[in-house]
Amino acid sequence: MDRDVKWRRVRTATVGFAVSGLLAAGCGGSGDSDGDGGGGESDTLVIFSGAGDFQANFNPYSPTKLEGAGTIYESLFFLNTARQEDPVPLLGTEYTWNEDGTELSISLREGVTWTDGEDFTADDVKFTFDMLRENPAINSVGFDGETTVVDPAHVTVAFDEPAFMDAANLLGKIWIVPEHIWSGVEDPSTDTMAEPVGTGPFTLGEFRAQTFTMTANPDYWDGEPAVQTIRSRALSGNQAGADSLTAGQIDWLSSPVPNLDNVEQAYPGYSATIANTYPIVLGTCSSVELGCEGPQTDPAVRQAIYYAMNRDQLNQLAYQGVAAPISPGFGLPDRDYVSGGLENGTAPMEPDIARATQILEEAGWERDGDGIYAKDGEQLELGVRVVSGWTDYITTVNTIAEQLQEAGIALTPQQSSWNEWSDARGRGDYQLIIDSLTPGPTADPYWLYANFFSGANAVPVGETANINWGRYGNPDVDAAIDELRLINPDDAAAREPHFDTIQTTLEQDMPYIPVLLNSTVSIWNTDRFTGWPTEDDLYAFPAIWSSPDSAQVFKNIRPAGGE
Template identity: 25%
Template sequence: MLNKKFWYVLLVLTLFAFLLAACNSESGEDPGAEEDPGTEEQEENNEQEEEEEETEQEGPVEGGSIVGAMDTAPAGVFNPIFYSEAYEANILDFTHEALVSQNNSLEFIPSLAHDWEINEDQTEITLFLEEGVKWHDGEDFTADDVVFTYKSIASPGYTEAGGIRTEYVTPLKGYEAFNAGETEEFEGVTAVDDYTVKFTFAEPNVNPLYYVGFPIIPEHVFADVAIADMPTHEATLNPGKVIGTGPFAFTDMVEREQYVLTRNEDYWKGKPYLEQITWKVVDQSVITSLLETGEIDFVADPNGVPAADYEMVAGYENVEMIEQTDFGYQLMGFKLNYRTKEDVESGAINPDNWEENPDVADQKVRQAIAYAIDRPGLVEGLLYGRGSVINAPIAQQFWAYTEDVPQYEHSTEEAEALLDEAGYVDTNDDGFRENPDGEEWVLELAYPTGNKIRERSAPVIQENLEAVGIKVNLQQPKEMSAYINDIMTKDTNNGVDLYLLGWSLGSGDPDPSGLWNIEAAYNISRWNNPESDELIFKALEAPDAFDQEFRKKTYQEWQELFATDLPAVLLYAQNKIYAFNKRLNGIEPLPYSMINDPHLWWVDDAQ
């Protein structure tokens, strides 16, 4: 009995001592006892394990998905040789690749071609292709695919089918004969063997790497498809059928709502970290709120984060931002000429058949309109100062850009004087000017939906022009794909005098022929100025064009001609403001795009 009581008392005292020590410890008071060496060792082990876990999470993690936002739905043509706008490019930038790419200094670097040789007089460039590259459907990529791509662009019927990339093939040897259907062989591009391809130019070429830098399409998919049927073929339109060599394949879509890209497991540069990238079409007004909540992970081209939201987004703790000068510009173009109904139906672009638009034919009228538009006001009021007024249609990042051209600083007095001089005066005191024949003069201004800043600029421009007596009718805005179709492919006397549009310029060379050459499909103004074409081609003609100073001087002359004859008023270059969630890593933007090596993008919370 005594022993039992003894052990009971001893147990109580032991528990009491334990509780006392625990209370002292929780209150922050040192009980005076030396810490157990075993406990110290255990804590060190725990800290080491935590450090190891953190170290493991510092590098790229495989898996996970991200969501990007664009404010306008792609028109739906996912074929590099036929697409026409930046929203389609948002898909193609992940799915298709070219033989060469560019770095941050705009130097050409290897891509599907790992090396190349250029002959002494620069009439030939031979490229050596990467071996082991697979198309998304598992077929081998070879030189035959390169030849097929360029032959397709050079084919008879390409422009009639809506193709607009002929600038890449017109300098190649034998183009005219091949395009006319006089021969089935195209001398300009040939396969030396399965992994060697040679381009031959009709004349020495100052920048051959630019012309070999077009995205490649698969011969085995389109070989039996007539060029006229390519734009409507399933491999041009449908997810799962669009085949490229890029790091992601276009696998699914809910048209006009979302577009899904899935990891290419066999990508030749290495399997991408991300499993999936989804583009969602989101109204521009809610993009920033979705960034804050994490419902979207990035906003890139073509419009990025609205300038009005910059400060707000910069304050989001979960978002990083990138701001850089746009590689392009927004413009208000003049419809100087219209194609005939017959040419529109056949797809022909024949300046000899064009019909002049009398409402904007007078150069003085166009210059007056340039003076009337308050472009600095657009930059300050709509862009919140995050942009610049430009006067020449070459990207500011290029060595060829110049500001030594007519400036058209905002002046209602200059505008009114030029209009008076051109004979456009108010003859009935209604506040609006009539044309020189005394007839009512109303300019029709068309613009697309999607880009909210551009939408808001339309009524501002209307107000500016009406302030100098020009009556402007704002047409009902159309969704971008329908709008482009109207002003570019159905422009026969369609009642459009002025149009708003933005161009993202190519980064390979300052050559403006793709947009402003008389017969260029993208010459939406139908500007027909032979002196312009003469200067454009002079800047590319050897041997003088091998001297960059000569090219620079020639392009300066051309920019002065453009700013004087004025086929369009360049409104502004908006700063590109990209934004992405901090969970997304590996973002290294180029001067012209945020999308760069997306196979190296990764999220740190991948499961």
């Protein structure tokens, strides 16, 4: 396999315990579900993955999808961000670039069928790629290639200019859908696909508001999975997840639990893993031009919040001391290039109230009689959206609200269901919102910049943002991202000046206010199932909400005592 795209190693800290990794698909819910718990049927895996009542949305391109990416629908290859390794063939078997990076040739797996019995062919791949290109709402990767079917098992993708960086998303994060069904879909970004048809290892089973199942696909091209049923449960939040873990009612969760330094003793039969990779941020609706309103549209306010945080306190209170420092340029410390031009290579762990107030006052904000800053008759009062039940994030925003009082900033946490929170995030109906940024298909900061900071992914308030929900755009950042896209990622020297531009600009603009590097938790039942990722074999990123990594885990594990 010709791999002109270099897959770089992710920085992970794997130890004998874990902590939270709550992202867009995070944890939370509105009450315990019924159904089997851990310790039930030997080939049934019970997972905690819900947030409020489940909504039957199995469209892998929907920003509010429930499930489907990797489990029901597959990509061409699996790209592991947890370690450096060759892409794992799935629906694709081989790929090559031409010399100048303008044409990608892909060989496809033969003998694959969709779960309705129709054959999978190159026509489905072309249809999917064309659908992506023609629908900006789902084209968060900015794909603009021209796909040609060579024969039923081969396609080529041509680009107008070198597109080395397009390969990872195209090969590993685009979910191939059946042309014979999706050609009738009016809007692929909003159709919920309640009865999905895919090529993946699992199919949708029973569905209820607080529990749903996926069942092993008996005709899966790589053999029927040993785990016959995956039961997802909606619980009332992280505490309910920890309680269910204590009771042995679930087999895998990725959320914070008590006793992180003593997991195996506190939860007999379970073990856990940690990885510091995902940046926790206070996202801001940042662009006045795109319809954002409120004090957070002022970069001075965003910087003041950044300096007023006591991150050491946040780490201890919300993350049991195992979150990691974050860079304001969003290069992952100890893994990525971090610009020497940054004022802070990593965000200050202690607050600097004097700096925060200086920034505000130089921008024209003045304290009023209540001790809160105001400008042009508007007080510096902000709401921050957080999902009910996300206990670590709730603790984070409550603590930040207390910390900001000293800096003359009033912050009000606003809890809601995940569905309401996700909808508000997409439409820009918020001032601040707590979330984590997903790092992309490979261990390279380019993806974070191209996805979350590219003006090409910014849409007006009221329209659904697929990924740049901060609605940020800066011409210097956009130009640097465009240049990076053309450069072979092996050429570090050529890339560094563009990383310098991006990182130093982001430190000033700060559309996503850095908090900490989240410590991703996964705790799993090792008494009932074998084959989980370990420190010595991180064959997938160890988090239940990470797609398609969770699908790789589902395929790999086996009931304990099974063949």
